[in-house]
Amino acid sequence: MMVMRGYLPPLLAKAASVLPLLPLELAARRLLANAMAARPSFARRLGEYSGRTFAVDPADCPFVFLITPDEGRTAVHMARNLSGAAYDARISAPLLVLLGMIDGTYDGDALFFSRDLMIEGDTGAVLALRNAIENAELDPSSVLGLPKSVCGPFNRATEVFFDDLRRMLDAPEPSGPNRKAYPA
Amino acid sequence: MNAPSTLRGPELVCPAGTPAGLRTAVDAGAHSIYCGYADETNARNFPGLNFDRTEMREGIAYAHERGAKALVALNTFVRAGAMDIWKRGVDDAVAAGADALILADIALIAYARQAHPKQRLHLSVQAAAATPEAIAFYRDRFSIARVVLPRVLTVEEIARLTAHAAPCETEVFVFGGLCVMAEGRCMLSSYATGKSPNMTGVCSPPSHVAYRDEEDALVASVGGFTVERFSKDEPAGYPTLCKGRFLADGTVSHLFEDPVSLNAIELLPRLAGVGVTAFKIEGRQRGRAYVAAVVQAFRRAVDTMAAGRKIDVAELRALTEGQRDTTGAYKKAWR
Structure with missing residues (x-):
């Protein structure tokens, strides 16, 4: 059976379940605001899907992000689970894999084909989000809002850290093409 | 107009679904990139993909500064009463500095040739020109400089078509998603959804x-x-x-066979040998990680071949997940 790869150790996930959501939500809002400020065309690229709500669901974590990207204002909420939550599409994968999609380490299609990523709901919205993220070329320093002078060394150090972590947690290899593709 | 490729070996034509994808493909070694506007004029009109007018100008400039060519696809068929959208696309792409336009609709081709006599034009795979007569018509009537051949031909058929097409160049798909239909004529998507490529x-x-x-x-x-x-x-x-x-x-x-990826890497020398000018990689909808990996690998293969050495087929095969791929119709009578 094909299973998602790159899960955080269960102990870590359990520890995360006792964290209060509010500080996490505030941090997530800050990071997303940094990213949107660094890439102002992001929401425009979503086109008709701007304003839709995406449930970003780290499969190995006891929380879910509900993100509504929009030009001008992007809303972020966190929840313990999705029961009762309204959303247009859900994207689920281990946290490390989701992070790897943000910085272009992974090809989203390849992850989906290899069953390392699951989507549900409005497929058009998911594709629009994936393509907007791809075009944003986000890196750790822009998400954290760091000054330009430290971006290079910081990004390189982060890359090494995540490479090691991916290997340690048996996450998918950074992508190559996959055997099944979009209509040609 | 219609100047033949000046490359020593075959031209590697690579996908650029977004401005970031364009930069990735160029940096990875693409000789040419192909891209389109974010509207119904191009056959990859997926949400979040493609270029607005400013992005197109900047993208083409980026490619040119690094010695790569930019081919702009306006390869859908014009909707009745909406010709202006497509004409505007042609005019804007020419103004942006496109090295060639990839077109399918015969009326749009006629417009482009008339309005921009010096512009290089390629015939899209969507035009489904798969006979010497069809290619000759486009070549002689509209000075089409290159035809992109359907993916349902064998190498022997490509050889015959390439010989007949000269001086019109031929371009074939060598990697990526494999359309098993006569492109431009397939109605399956229209039947199921009301929308089609x-x-x-x-x-x-x-x-x-x-x-x-x-x-x-x-x-x-x-x-x-x-x-x-x-x-x-x-x-x-x-x-x-x-x-x-x-x-x-x-x-x-x-219906046909397991839909594995097309991978014609082992056929590159034969395809080049029969006179194919350009090798096309499919995948404007794929991520930067994919584009970088495939373009780098194919550029190495094309350079190796141009230097007269043997291509490392295994290296490229390793890029396909599970090492599963197909040479599609190139090696068999598929229809």
Whole structure:
């Protein structure tokens, strides 16, 4: 059976379940605001899907992000689970894999084909989000809002850290093409 | 107009679905990139993809500064009464500095040739020109400089067509998603969803694609038609009617064959030997990680071949997940 790869150790996930959501939500809002400020065309690229709500669901974590990207204002909420939550599409994968999609380490299609990523709901919205993220070329320093002078060394150090972590947690290899593709 | 490629070996034509994808492809060694506007004028009209006017100008400039060419695809068929959208696309692409326009609609080709006599024009695979007579018509009537051949031909057929097409160049797909239909003439997506690559630029439009988890399988549908069930132990795919798995006479099977990726790497020397000018990589909808890996590998292969050395086929095969790929129709009579 094909299973998602790159899960955080269960102990870590359990520890995360006792964290209060509010500080996490505030941090997530800050990071997303940094990213949107660094890439102002992001929401425009979503086109008709701007304003839709995406449930970003780290499969190995006891929380879910509900993100509504929009030009001008992007809303972020966190929840313990999705029961009762309204959303247009859900994207689920281990946290490390989701992070790897943000910085272009992974090809989203390849992850989906290899069953390392699951989507549900409005497929058009998911594709629009994936393509907007791809075009944003986000890196750790822009998400954290760091000054330009430290971006290079910081990004390189982060890359090494995540490479090691991916290997340690048996996450998918950074992508190559996959055997099944979009209509040609 | 119609100046032949000046490269020593075949030209590597690479996908650029977004401005970031364009930069990735160019940096990875693409000789040319192909891209399109974010509207119904191009056959990859997926949400979040493609270029606005400013992005197109900047993208083409980026390619030119690094010695790469930019080919702009306006390769859908014009909607009745909406010719101006396509004409504007042609005019804007020419003004942006496109090295060639990739066109399919005969009226749009006529317009482009008349309005921009010096502009290099390529015939899209969507035009489905697969006979010497059809290619000769486009070449002689509109000075088409290159024709992109359908993916349903054998190498022998490509050889004959290439010989007849001269001085018009030929371009063939060598890697990526494999369309098993006569492109430009396929109505399956229209039948299921009312939208098609031919008119609206989308085959199996994502707005009509749905996945649902059932107990033992991921079920994929298009326009309400279930076309595939992926069991838990097999890779998933994007559902298209032509690549679906169906039950007929008690047997479940694909219509043509298992829809693995096209990988014609082992055929590059033969294709170049019969005079094919350009090798095209499919995948404007794929991520930067994919584009970088495939373009780098194919550029190495093309350079190796141009230097007269043997291509490392295994290296490229390793890029396909599970080492599963196909040479498609190139090595067999498929139809």
